Amino acid sequence: MRGVRILPFGDRALLVEFAGLTDTIAATALLEQHPIDGVIDVVPGARTVLVRLGAGRGGLTALEQRLARLFAELESPTVGAGEVPAPADRVVRIPVAYDGEDLAAVAEAWGCSVDEVVRRHAATEWVCAFVGFAPGFPYLVPIDAEPLPAVPRRATSRARVPAGAVALAAEYCGVYPRESPGGWQVIGRTDAPLWDTGRATPALITAGTRVRFTPVMGGAGGAPGPAGRSVSQESSIATPGNSGQDSGARTSFPEKRHAPSTHGAASQSVRVLEPGALTLVHDLGRPGLARLGVGASGAFDRAAHRFANRLVGNDEGAAAFEVLLGGATIALPAGAWLAVTGASGTVTLDGVAVPPAVAVRAEREGAELRLGPAGRGVRYSVAVRGGLDVPAELGSRSRDTLAALGPAPLAAGDTVTLANEVAGPIPAVDLFATDAVLASATELTVRPGPRRDWFTDASWERMLHEAWTVSARADRTGIRLDGPSLERQPEAVGRELPSEGMLTGALQVSPDGVPTILGPDHPVTGGYPVIAVVTDDARDRLAQLRPGDPVRLRLATGRP
Structure with a gap:
């Protein structure tokens, strides 16, 4: 295969660029036929394939070498964008x-x-x-x-x-x-x-x-x-055909299925009295479905989500509440254990202050957990022992706000059954590294993105050394940053980027020079160039940024 370029995409992915669409289709099929250990998502685009590694699943150097060997075996000729071969079976x-x-x-x-x-x-x-x-x-x-x-x-x-x-x-x-x-x-x-x-x-x-x-x-x-x-x-x-010939047979599909309930006959439930600005249910998402246009989604602050679950003895991936800005009230059954992490603010259980990052127990039926306005951060994570038993969609109980997948945002009066995703007893002690409360800007480490060469060296230096401010346009799909304009190289001005795969943490830059950091509910593909990518270990900080917060971008050191 000629004309292949392998480009960096942060610290957990590589973007493989081909000379034409035919090679992209062939390469995607090759990756499906020969899966690579540690790869959790393959995202085909117009001229590229994004290959994403799971956390702790190896390094990018080894992945790059494996991809180079794999694509060297592909001997189909490169052709123009309009010369797309038709598959024979559908x-x-x-x-x-x-x-x-x-x-x-x-x-x-x-x-x-x-x-x-x-x-x-x-x-x-x-x-x-x-x-x-x-x-x-x-x-x-x-x-x-x-x-x-x-x-x-x-x-x-x-x-x-x-x-x-x-x-x-x-x-x-x-x-x-x-x-x-x-x-x-x-x-x-x-x-x-x-x-x-x-x-x-x-x-x-x-x-x-x-x-x-x-x-x-x-x-x-x-x-x-x-x-x-x-x-x-x-x-x-709308039907499948056979051997390239149209078929009049209709396709049969299975009945709609949900994941089986994990609770027994004596299940307990929690009731939402007030949902606040936005209360969602989240687990750790649905990676691996990008080929269908489905993003991973999942808890925005993954560290806070895992920590809250550990505090009440749950499996780290158990479903929990994600509460935006506070203002929510939740009624709990007697004996329920809960923990609140993430954003900080006034939190009470039946009027008694709940310390942050500590498991507490509801002593009566209908005990009221109140989450006051967040004084620092944006999103509370609230885990209840057992986890939340809501119907899974495509293997996850997470709400994707862009794709409208997963359980709908909770409303006053909604009841959520507790599951049984318990991993062990409630730990007496849990150690968790938290960020110190600073008056200065939140620092986000970044690595180069695949389209770094679209931008001038002066823009790259401004991105790394000048201050940014979180704009009012910030949600689970992306966080727009206000600050200096990032200018393109002269040859890239007015140039269109064919759609290519995207990841959470990618810094897309629109034609007006304004960067947006993609959140967990971002579109699977996009057409704005990515100049840099927030590192995986800094990604959770995005969840707690609020409009007006100062941000500094710093280049990560060492090899991913």
Whole structure:
């Protein structure tokens, strides 16, 4: 394989860059066929594959050597972006009503009529290069030797693109699995179920899947579909094919399943009296599903989450509450043990002060745990002995706020059953290194990102030596930093970055020079260059940053 570059992506991942999309698809398949020990996620992009190591699962030098040997064995020729080979064993048909708001704009960009846009789009056979942005969102490219003309994104992104929207941007076609913001040009709609966690494979379209779009009634020009069916009637036609031939057989999927309950007949439960600004349930997330467009999510402050669980004798990965800013009140059963870590503020149990990072016991039924406003930090972690028994989705009880996966945010009156994820007795002593309370800025150590060379040396020095401030735009998806502008190299100004894999802690820089540090609910792929990545051991500090907090970025020493 020619033209391969292996780029650093912080201290736990490498980004492998290829000359074309064909090599990216082939390399992703090779990694699936020959898994590497310690690798917990592989994220294909338009021209890259992001390979992520688990914590304590080896170093990047050994991973780089293993990847270089693996890809040296791949002898398929490199071809252009439009010359994408079709896999032989899977095809999906998607019914579309071509009545999108941007049909006229696409027709103008292509220099043809609206009817011709519909004809050309439906006549094209597509293949899924990768899945990103949101769970089940496919990035489709034409298989045809002469691809369709590129379509620019909208000048202004829409705040709401409905589920089922069929849209174009650059050389890609995509289908929105759920309502979300978006800047792609919408040309039609479908009710084909792009995403369903009740299926064995939740994403209808995955990397390598061939796709054909079928016009149905309601589109531009009034072109009816087969037998004049509506979109809803046609959606059942989305089926797999065999040996490259379309199949009329329908796909059968298993019934929706949840993880079995771990509590017995005498289960206890806690009740949310007041949820405060935002109370979520989290465990340590769902890594390993990026190929479906699903991020890891999980507790933002992983160290605080693990510590709270240890204090009450739980397994470290047991589900617990994550409470934003305080203001929450939770009623506990008699005899329940609990611990509060993370943010600090006034915390009481039935009016008696609860010391931080200490296990305490509720002495009566309905004992009220009150979390006052956080005086330092942003997120409390509250663990109750046994853990929280809520339905798991894709193997995790975590709420992904961007993808809308996992248990919904808790509301007043909600009852949560306690599980039995107990690892042992409540420890008499637990040692945990905590950050000292400082008046100065929070320090975050970083390592170079894969697109460091897009930025000037002066920008790199400003990033590391000037002060930053956390902006009001900070949540679980990302933390925007206010400060100096990070300027690109002249040759990178106005340059578009093909979508590539992202990780929590990545410092994406938008075209205006403003960096955003990605949080645990970030999109799986992104199109802004990553100049640096927060190290894994500093990542938990991101969870406790609040608007207005000063931040300093420091280059990590030593090899990852």
